[in-house]
Amino acid sequence: MTREEYLNELKSSIMSLTSDEQAEAIQYYSDYFEEAGDDEKVMRELGSPEELSKTIIEKFANALVDTKSADSENEEGSENNSQDRTDYRMSIDALYFEFEKKDVKNLSMDFGAAEVVLIEGDKYSVETRGLPEEAINCYLNKEGTLVVSNTRRFNLDFWSHNRRSRIVPRLLVTLPKNAAVEKFRIAIGAGQLTSRTLSFKCNTGNIDVGAGNMVLNGIFGGRLDMRCGMGNLEFKGSVSGNVNLDCGMGNVSLDLNGDPKSYSYDAKVGLGDFRFNDEKKSGVCKVYNNQKKENHFSVNCGMGSVTIKISE
Numbered sequence: 059m060t061r062e063e064y065l066n067e068l069k070s071s072i073m074s075l076t077s078d079e080q081a082e083a084i085q086y087y088s089d090y091f092e093e094a095g096d097d098e099k100v101m102r103e104l105g106s107p108e109e110l111s112k113t114i115i116e117k118f119a120n121a122l123v124d125t126k127s128a129d130s131e132n133e134e135g136s137e138n139n140s141q142d143r144t145d146y147r148m149s150i151d152a153l154y155f156e157f158e159k160k161d162v163k164n165l166s167m168d169f170g171a172a173e174v175v176l177i178e179g180d181k182y183s184v185e186t187r188g189l190p191e192e193a194i195n196c197y198l199n200k201e202g203t204l205v206v207s208n209t210r211r212f213n214l215d216f217w218s219h220n221r222r223s224r225i226v227p228r229l230l231v232t233l234p235k236n237a238a239v240e241k242f243r244i245a246i247g248a249g250q251l252t253s254r255t256l257s258f259k260c261n262t263g264n265i266d267v268g269a270g271n272m273v274l275n276g277i278f279g280g281r282l283d284m285r286c287g288m289g290n291l292e293f294k295g296s297v298s299g300n301v302n303l304d305c306g307m308g309n310v311s312l313d314l315n316g317d318p319k320s321y322s323y324d325a326k327v328g329l330g331d332f333r334f335n336d337e338k339k340s341g342v343c344k345v346y347n348n349q350k351k352e353n354h355f356s357v358n359c360g361m362g363s364v365t366i367k368i369s370e
Contacts, residue, residue: 071111163202
């Protein structure tokens with residue numbers, strides 16, 4: 059698909075917006091393609107036009123509320139905010155970090171209020187847009203752990219006319235195809251993290267979701283620790299060994315490759331729901347398995363929902 063075809067399909071998918079809003083969105087993403095200089099990479103990052111259109115429509119809806127809130131500020135506060143926006147704009151730049159596949163033994167990523175996309179490529183790389191340099195840490199430590207973190211809060215009102223920058227604050231993380239690490243950690247606070255289809259392997263892993271949304275597709279792991287507070291976690295891939303899964307008030311969905319007969323589970327359920335293939339547990343209950351198999355889930359589900367589906 060060419061850039062023009064992509065933008066034409068995108069425009070057809072946002073016809074529910076006003077003509078001005080459509081024009082603003084199409085202009086923005088036209089600029090985005092132009093600035094990136096790699097159409098195929100941008101399309102992998104953004105997903106299909108249909109997927110992107112849902113995000114655009116949601117952002118415009120949120121911007122309407124944010125604009126009304128901004129209009130209620132007093133004159134003195136508005137002057138201060140205007141100066142802050144100017145200072146912020148001056149410190150923003152597009153950043154790029156790159157690392158060789160052979161040098162990375164472990165991967166640790168920790169994001170706060172951010173929009174993050176994971177895609178496949180030839181090397182480990184991190185690209186940022188709309189973020190000040192001081193808001194991102196990216197380095198390879200002496201143990202061979204690639205550390206990527208953004209825990210600073212920043213404005214996510216992308217479509218507000220009062221927004222600080224025309225560039226959407228986001229991070230694009232590229233993982234090499236068929237990359238394998240010993241330890242893998244990924245965490246998201248109140249933001250959103252999604253992945254295109256990956257082929258990433260780890261021996262042990264830690265996945266942590268606060269109040270945000272995380273969608274991982276193509277992670278093949280060994281022993282994993284998973285935690286979801288009030289957010290949403292969707293995981294597609296495989297796991298082996300012991301898996302510890304804690305869910306508070308959020309939603310966790312695992313779609314795994316494997317033989318269902320080779321997995322067992324223990325579960326503690328509060329007021330939530332727990333599903334393991336065709337088995338379902340709801341309300342306050344405890345399920346203990348006296349014959350733990352080599353691959354075993356230990357699940358704590360409070361008021362949320364946990365669904366584990368395993369198929370060959």
